[in-house]
Amino acid sequence: MSGSKRLEYIDWMRGLACLLMFQWHCYSSWLSDPPRRTMFFKWAALGGTLPAPLFLFLAGVSFALVTDKLRQRGTPANRIAAVTIRRGAEIFALGLLFRVQEFVLGLPNSPWTDLLRVDILNTIGISMMLMGVVCWLAPMFSFMKQSRANFWLACGTAAVIALVTPPLWSTWAPKWLPWFLESYINGVHTFGQPQPWLFPIFPWTAFAFAGLAAGFVLFSDWANDKIKNRLALTTLLLGITGTIFYKLGLWIDAAPVHFYAVYDFWHSSPEFLLVRVGLLWMIICLSYAWCRWGAPSKWFSPLAQLGQTSLLVYWVHIEFVYGRFSIMRKNSQSLPMATLGFAAIFSAMLLLSMLRTRWKEGTLPLPYWLRGTLKQELKQQPGKS
Numbered sequence: 001m002s003g004s005k006r007l008e009y010i011d012w013m014r015g016l017a018c019l020l021m022f023q024w025h026c027y028s029s030w031l032s033d034p035p036r037r038t039m040f041f042k043w044a045a046l047g048g049t050l051p052a053p054l055f056l057f058l059a060g061v062s063f064a065l066v067t068d069k070l071r072q073r074g075t076p077a078n079r080i081a082a083v084t085i086r087r088g089a090e091i092f093a094l095g096l097l098f099r100v101q102e103f104v105l106g107l108p109n110s111p112w113t114d115l116l117r118v119d120i121l122n123t124i125g126i127s128m129m130l131m132g133v134v135c136w137l138a139p140m141f142s143f144m145k146q147s148r149a150n151f152w153l154a155c156g157t158a159a160v161i162a163l164v165t166p167p168l169w170s171t172w173a174p175k176w177l178p179w180f181l182e183s184y185i186n187g188v189h190t191f192g193q194p195q196p197w198l199f200p201i202f203p204w205t206a207f208a209f210a211g212l213a214a215g216f217v218l219f220s221d222w223a224n225d226k227i228k229n230r231l232a233l234t235t236l237l238l239g240i241t242g243t244i245f246y247k248l249g250l251w252i253d254a255a256p257v258h259f260y261a262v263y264d265f266w267h268s269s270p271e272f273l274l275v276r277v278g279l280l281w282m283i284i285c286l287s288y289a290w291c292r293w294g295a296p297s298k299w300f301s302p303l304a305q306l307g308q309t310s311l312l313v314y315w316v317h318i319e320f321v322y323g324r325f326s327i328m329r330k331n332s333q334s335l336p337m338a339t340l341g342f343a344a345i346f347s348a349m350l351l352l353s354m355l356r357t358r359w360k361e362g363t364l365p366l367p368y369w370l371r372g373t374l375k376q377e378l379k380q381q382p383g384k385s
Contacts, residue, residue: 008301009291010061013283014310015303017054019346021314024048025321026342030333040335050279052120055310056204057211057280059124060154063131064215071146081136085129092125098315105324113190116180123199126184127208130157134209151216158209158277162270165203169194170262196267203273210277214238214284232288239285245278302350309356313349321345 027035027044035041063084070080098121103110134153141149168174169186173194183189187198194200217223223234253271265272291297296304306313319325328341 007065008296008304009284009288010058011304011307012291012296012301013054013287014058014307015301015305016283016287016307017051017058018306018310018313018349019303020047020054021051022317022321022345022349023342024051025317026345027338029321029326029330030328030338030341031335032332035335035338038335052199052204053207053276053280054283055120056124056127056207057214057277059127060131060208060211060213061215061218061284063128063208064150064212065219067135067150068147068216068219077136077139077146081132084132084135088125088128088130088132090125091128092122094311095119095121095123095125102318102323105319113180116183117189118183118187118198118200120199122184123201123204124208126201127205130205131208131212134212147216147220151213154209154213154216158206158213159270161201161206161209162203162273165206165268165270165273166260166262166264168202169264169268170260194268203268203270206273207277207280210280214281218284232292235285235288238281242278242281242283242285245274245281247278249274249278305357306350306353309353312356313353316352317345317349320348 024044024047027041028048031041067080067084070083075083099115099117099119103112103115106114131154134157135150138146138149138153141153144152164172165186173188174182174185177185179188179190179192183198184201186194186202187196187200189195189198217238218231218234220234223229223231249271252274253265253269260269263269291301291304295301320327322330327344328337333341
């Protein structure tokens, strides 16, 4: 199995996140009130809870891949940290730029406070910077192999974030901070209490560290041994562990005694985070099996294609679903019409993704007249052919 094929399951998972994101955004933006009371809408909403954890989780997996490649080249730990932290800062800056775009396009109705809203891109950027710091700390644990130190640091960080989230959302809430800074801790925004539709550091960055831990396992020397490739076995073990996490989270939640003064299973509890991490580890197992032995191993995979350009399609589709350029009138569509709009958005974003990939690879077909112009320009430049 080639390296590109081995990594296709990562792109496929990211594409699955895009698909689930599209469907939820389309239905939540366009449906009128009666369809929102159906069981279909409830299932769509349930599917809409997965994209954000998936994106953060896969950011961690990809981070593990990048740092592993840098280590194999002999790059010092402080240099790896600098590179990864800078990349995280770039993503964070893109998140701020996205908020500015949404504010400008929403004028005159958009409140200025939306400029400081904690969105998923901001949290991905912060997660990458925090993961860079954690990987920089790994060499300090010289009594164990660096890859193992990275794994345990990632697991420990995810656990700490999960455990301190409930009090930071309630009894330990940093009310002494300005609201726009407190919002990065617990997502209060301007409402004085945490909002479940925002993406604060606690608990959302825990998903990135769970992905980082999974990535260090997936890209370990043991899993990718040149003689005995154990990647399939590794993903199976991750899936089994994920199942255990899922069952354990539900079992702890069902216990008659809870440790926290304020307990909110669905939004801030460590148990629910454990359940969702379990689901993500199960999904990565199923994704690998599907991409290795299922349809994507034989034919073109739309989800894998979308996954290669997830940031681009995320950025663009928002304006055509929620923004000023929405292709359908909001809050007024029947279920069939909203589904038709969802199919149109999916098709358009897939086409955009394919064009972006071909442009990047230099294989984008050009009109005949433009090809002729470019050839003429190349002939006039010495050293070009």
